[in-house]
Amino acid sequence: MALLKMKALSLIGPLEEVEGMARHLLLKGAFQPLPLGLCVSDASLRAGLSTVRENPYEEPLEQLEAVWRLARREIPEARPLSVDVELTPSRAKSLVDQVAGKLTLWHRRSQELTDSMETLEAGCIFLEALARLRRDPRDLSEARHLSVLFGRIDEDNWQRLRESSRDAPLILLDLALRGRQRWILAVTVPGYLEGAQRLLDSLLFKVYPLDDLPGGSASEALARLRRRQSHHKRAVEGLRTAVQTYLDSHEEELAALHSRLHSGQRIWEICREGGQMGRLHLVSGWLPADELPQLREEMARRAPRTVLVAADPEPEQIERGLVPSMLKNLPLVRAFQDIVALYSLPSYGERDPSFVVAVTFCLFFGFMFGDVGHGALLALGAWWLTRRGTLSRGLGAVVQLAGVVSALFGFLYGSVMGKEDLIEPLWLSPMHDTSSLIAASLVTGVVCLSVAMILGLQESWKERDWGEFLLGERGVAGLLLYWSAVLLGVSALTGWGGDAVFGPLLSVTVTLAVLFLLAGIVPLPGRKGKKRGSAAVEGFSRFHHLFSFLSNTASFVRLAAFALNHAGLSMAVFLLADQAAALPGGLILRWLLLVLGNLLIVLLEGLIVFIQTLRLEYYELFGKFFRGGGRPFRPVPWGRPAASLYRYEKLKKGVSS
Known part of the structure; x- marks a missing residue:
């Protein structure tokens, strides 16, 4: 029931063997890599090691997973596989390009059609409003002294827009409400068009063009737009069906490739913090000590040419807080x-x-x-x-x-x-x-505070901090002072022992209190490097701590x-x-x-x-x-963090990574 003992671990050997051991550590979920700069202090040796920080499997893996996203399907769960020495980063990218190239083109076309459908829907909303008003699109085009902006705005921003436009030469016509989006027609004079655009942009108003609307009456133009929408929708569904059909026919092949890429990506997360010199690779990090025997056995079977160096954390690393903590x-x-x-x-x-x-x-x-x-x-x-x-x-x-x-x-x-x-x-x-209950709460406080201070004494003893152990704020002197003050209070409140007990206890308590305060002013021998304030600061701290004995107990x-x-x-x-x-x-x-x-x-x-x-x-x-x-302690897990939104958005736009 304590912190697990950690080992500073280094693996040096051929890349394929180091990657095999990295896979073992990955599946155990018990290895936290360290950057090369913290492992190799020799600058000349560090200069001879090359480091690749960017994971080369990340991009092809994201591109492959986008295939399932495009088809609106759940990404299959990756299976742990052995190290695939033939699946180099360049080979992985080539395989994924063969799969995703065609699908990227399909999705680009699907995205273009989807964007076009949104514009068509905006035109339909506009024409529906004109039909209700018994107006035609050409009525607006013939209005030479008016400028018209059509689009949608969030419901919350719509209220702000109405308040902001009260004193402006801007007329807002509410055309429709779809969900939380308010479709409006903004009419202004040409001289205020630029100011109106700035106001609308500040409230995230999305403008839709009105130049491409079909000719004729509003009802005739609306019918033509509805037919275009229907054609676009069928085309989008056809492309989506094509992607799904491709996934169905290549499901096992794609799932196997996904597992290979996932394994390579996670293994590289362990290896990329290390250094490489030719075919030799160095990986260092923290490993719980109880995992070390099993790792040695695994290395004896699978990595005979790899050297394992395991050492206890150095005192300087512990002092600087570089060693991670893992509770068990x-x-x-x-x-x-x-x-x-x-x-x-x-x-x-x-x-x-x-x-x-x-x-x-x-x-x-x-x-x-x-x-x-x-x-x-x-x-x-x-x-x-x-x-x-x-x-x-x-x-x-x-x-x-x-x-x-x-x-x-x-x-x-x-x-x-x-x-x-x-x-x-x-x-x-x-x-x-009630009196017994209050007394029990105070006794509970005294016992718990005493145990806590004894535990603090054990920490000082373990750190060989003798000054703190004997005369520190939570040292032996402080504990004896606390106990004597408690007994003095019991004697004063209950009359326990009478004057024969109260007098000696008062003398002992005062003596310990003076000793306790003086210990804050006189420099104490302690741990090397432990910071200490001025005599005035330390004395005030002791004085404050003296009263905290009473406040902690009363709490x-x-x-x-x-x-x-x-x-x-x-x-x-x-x-x-x-x-x-x-x-x-x-x-x-x-x-x-x-x-x-x-x-x-x-x-x-x-x-x-x-x-x-x-x-x-x-x-x-x-x-x-x-x-x-x-x-x-943050070991590299088998599962990955959230996928890169940036790369996925690039693929959504049809840009092949």
């Missing part, structure tokens, strides 16, 4: 990795706080939201939303566990759907044992406050429902209020308690032992 935990703890990641990933070599978060998160949430019925509803609701895909699996698991623990706390509180008289509490009743009173709030809200719902029962139809109204009130408590208060739990984790606990700042 038990299933129940794994769900809380997302909670940690929302704050920050642990840096390499740091303690993974996921287990601590898993325990404390459920504890805090259950303490504040303890109710058998509400906890069960929360868990069931999270399970249902996770199955539907509304909640992610990680967040859904967190909420489900929090709901289960809330139900367990409900038995401790004797609370079922907000009622505390149905079962006997196993521990205490929030509404009747845990919110555990009791929200537990009381939960009980109070539930009581209010029942009181309101009982009062509604006296009204006409009161029985139905009472049950309606009970159902809606309890749902509101589960949803609204559940969200508030979730946020408060996160606050306790991030602000009260993490600052005591967690540094964060880790880089996520």
Whole structure:
């Protein structure tokens, strides 16, 4: 239950063998390549290695996948294939050109016809409007003192255009509304034509020409345009059918070529960050240490001429944060990795706080939201939303566990759907044992803060930072000061031990506080390279940290406050429902209020308690032992990111890549 140990891995060998090992690493999904500049520090050696950053398989693969897009079909799922040494980038481009060349011409013609159909549709809308007004197209052409612009505009921009044109010599005629597009005719005087065009362009008004309209009356011209539309539509459908027929007859061949190209493209994603010298290729990156034995076995069988160099990360790489972090935990703890990641990933070599978060998160949430019925509803609701895909699996698991623990706390509180008289509490009743509840929340805070500071001490010990370990803000001196202050507070509030205990505790606490403050002013021996501010800054920081002991502990009173709030809200719902029962139809109204009130408590208060739990984790606990700042481990996956829109748009326009 920690960060996985990483190895700095380098493969040096013939290109075909390195590509074979790259395929193995790709299918394992456990290798993050490193750029050549971070792997080879010798400038002369680096100068002798050539690097190809652009993936040569990307373009032919995009061009091939466009074939399925043109036919409006789903791209087949690529199958992992062995390294195809004959499928060089130039060979791949040649094969794809043979397939896509004809289809590109078909699509270019299809696109031209589609664009023409859009223009024809615009003309039909214009002629329909003229026919309703009993006007002919030549009436507008004979208007010598008017300039006419016809087109469409988005519904939102249409309202802005009407407001902007109130004081302008511009008449707007609303002709039709199709979806959210408003078709309008803009009429202005020739002297204002340029200004009208600027105004319309600023609001994304698309102009359609009126010069190519057929002659005759509006109804006659409309009939001719409808016939042209019908011919274009049949032509487009014929071209689309031709593409689909081609796909049907060459389905296996094209799917196999797609898998070959996909494999080459993904393998090159691993290899392209490396360097090449003749037939030798260098690939370097990060690999989890537990994957190394299997890689060695694979190399012994398939890459006998390739050299493998594996080493532990260097201290400088760890200090600079270059080593990626990969978490591996038990299933129940794994769900809380997302909670940690929302704050920050642990840096390499740091303690993974996921287990601590898993325990404390459920504890805090259950303490504040303890109710058998509400906890069960929360868990069931999270399970249902996770199955539907509304909640992610990680967040859904967190909420489900929090709901289960809330139900367990409900038995401790004797609370079922907000009622505390149905079962006997196993521990205490929030509404009747308020003092004990507040005391329990403070004890919980003291224990959790103490554990967090002890974990921080372990980190300082592991880093051999003795100054921080002994006299740092979260060192031994700070922990002893915190414990002595807690005991002093208990003695003052409860009279525990009387003067015989209170006096010595006060002396010890004051002495530790002075020592703690002086340690911030006097330079401390610590880790090499650790930055330290001026004496005034460090002293003020210590003074602030001294008071934070009190504020951090007092912050845990919110555990009791929200537990009381939960009980109070539930009581209010029942009181309101009982009062509604006296009204006409009161029985139905009472049950309606009970159902809606309890749902509101589960949803609204559940969200508030979730946020408060996160606050306790991030602000009260993490600052005591967690540094964060880790880089996520990003291995090259088998699947590709979203396809290049630029290349696809080029193909849509009929430009052969």
